[in-house]
Amino acid sequence: MAGPAPGSRGRRRAHRPVGLRSHARSTGGDLVTTATQQALAVVFRRFNDEVVPRDDLVKAMSLELDWTKPSRAENLLDRGLNGGYVEERDGGLAAGFDASAVDVPFGFAPAEDLFEAVETTADGAASASPEETPLLDRLLDRVADALGGDRNEAMAAANACQDTMGGLVSIEAAALLVAHREGVDVGDEAEQVLDAQRAEA
Secondary structure, eight states, X not given: OOOBOTTOTTOOOOOOOBOHHHHHHHHOSOHHHHHHHHHHHHHHHTBSSSSBOHHHHHHIIIIISOOSOHHHHHHHHHHHHHHTSEEXXXXXXXXXXXGGGSOOOTTOOBOHHHXXXXXXXXXXXXXXXXXXXXXXXXXXXXXXXXXTSOHHHHHHHHHHHHHHTTTOSOHHHHHHHHHHHTTOOOHHHHHHHHHHHHHHO
């Protein structure tokens, strides 16, 4: 599994979120497109490998950088794929541009409005019903409740479980295993995870 560049893991800085209007003033570019490219540049720069597993990119945005929840991190990657900023390659994702050449303001961190704009563009709506909530988010919410409401702890537990299994299971399957370990009833979600695993087999 790909990892962050040496010296980057485990180190967090207090970033001031940069909203879409700030991006427009500083770059003169399209509000969403410029912020999307800068956010993707920051994430891809964390990895030495040219091709990065999608789950690692989601983990970097949602847990290590603490930018947003996993489903919105997924939305940002989807927008990158649609816009040509991200490419599918060798079973993973690669930057479709020179990430090192992108001008990123010091202390950059995207504000949540970037992910809201991406979510609205991708789904056609700013919010979803509980039935439409992504599977991973539902699992993490259940696990977080069992762990006292700490969503980051839930994501960390799922990531640790996935790493223990050598990355052979999806992050959803790992979250499901953690849920079972914590005694959480996730019957409906379990069926969906199993269906997804069978489809990938």
